[in-house]
Amino acid sequence: MKRFLSIQLLNSLTPVKDIFNVIIVELKEIWGKAAIPVKDDKNILKALMNTHDAWLSLKKIPVARRDSPHSKKLIEEFQKQMDSLFDISPSDVENRLRATRKRHWKEDFSFLIGQRQNPQVGFMEKVDQQEQKRQNKKSKRNLRVNRTPSAASSNQNQEEEYSSLSSETEEDISNCGSSEQNDSNYEPRRSPRPESITIEIPAKNLSTVTAQVAESRNITLRDHLVIQSAVVNAGGGNVNDMSLSLSTVHRQRRQMRQQISEEIREKWNPPPNLLIHWNSKLIK
Known part of the structure; x- marks a missing residue:
């Protein structure tokens, strides 16, 4: 106020x-x-x-x-x-901090708990240099991923950004403490991956192409429908443009089972002798 x-x-x-x-x-x-x-x-x-x-x-x-x-x-x-x-x-701040997979996320959560108390416990003194170092590495990695052959004219500007990031990283490293502390905070290098990919999802037979996996994992019709809707929404699509309903999922999974059974019958080569076990049940 x-x-x-x-x-x-x-x-x-x-x-x-x-x-x-x-x-x-x-x-x-x-x-x-x-x-x-x-x-x-x-x-x-x-x-x-x-x-x-x-x-x-x-x-x-x-x-x-x-x-x-x-x-x-x-x-x-x-x-x-x-x-x-x-x-x-x-409300789910603890789960979000855990999802960041940072080494010191528990320390950040404990700091929040201390700040909620009255009087407050703890204070921020300076920028976390280890976190700053990690952010600098992430920025350099994103720059490498975004580089394209057509961007040859901008390579010089990117190199200048690399050099500035490197100077900041060297300053952070000089203040990080002893070599033992650096070894304890070592993070293995990871191959860069794009933030997102573009795929094409069939609008009418998505349940058909995913039916075999759903059947093998014993996924119910409702769960199968919810998973498909979540995938479409996560990709920025509109579920209203898809043929998604319980009846559609049921029909397409039934058609897929029938198609798979027919393919098995066609490819099956019966042996000369066959032994069948019936789980100790009586057969007339």
């Missing part, structure tokens, strides 16, 4: 949401330095507007009534909220 009031004092005609949008950018930058995931801008803005509405409701209390027990309770609760962390981390 102090930051909000300072901006509003300089720009009294600026709408409240515009001021909060500026504050959101500043908050995300601070939380980014702590390597902690945050909510989307819409939810952060909603939380800020709720705090602003609570502050306005307290301002509307007449001065003569602010000494009443009810008013004092509301003011104390708002003051306690102001003294605590304005938490913009998502």
Whole structure:
């Protein structure tokens, strides 16, 4: 609220949401330095507007009534909220930190837990040099992946970026500590891969081409339908453009079973002698 009031004092005609949008950018930058995931801008803005509405409701209390027990309770609760962390981390922040596969994700999560306490425990002193080194390596790897033969004219600019990244990396390495610490933080080199690939998915017979795998893994019709929908959505497609329904999945899987059985019968060469086991069941 102090930051909000300072901006509003300089720009009294600026709408409240515009001021909060500026504050959101500043908050995300601070939380980014702590390597902690945050909510989307819409939810952060909603939380800020709720705090602003609570502050306005307290301002509307007449001065003569602010000494009443009810008013004092509301003011104390708002003051306690102001003294605590304005938490913009998502509800599944622990799972998101674990998914980053960083070595020190537990340390980042413990830092968040300490900041949620009152009084807060822990503080950020400087940029994590090991994390900065990892980000520099990632940037260099992305530059190598994005290089194309037609971009020969931009090779010189890329080399300059490489040299600047290398100088930053050398500065980070010089401050990382002893060689034993570097050895403990060694990360094996990985072959670069593109961020995404382009594939073509059949719009009418997707269930047919995936039916054999679904049958072999004993996947139900509903699960088969959900998996196909998730794949289409992940690729940026529209499920309404696909022939996806329980009846379609059931029909195409039945047709695939029939086709596979016919191919087996055609290719099967019966032996001269055949022994059949019936699980100890009586046959008439």
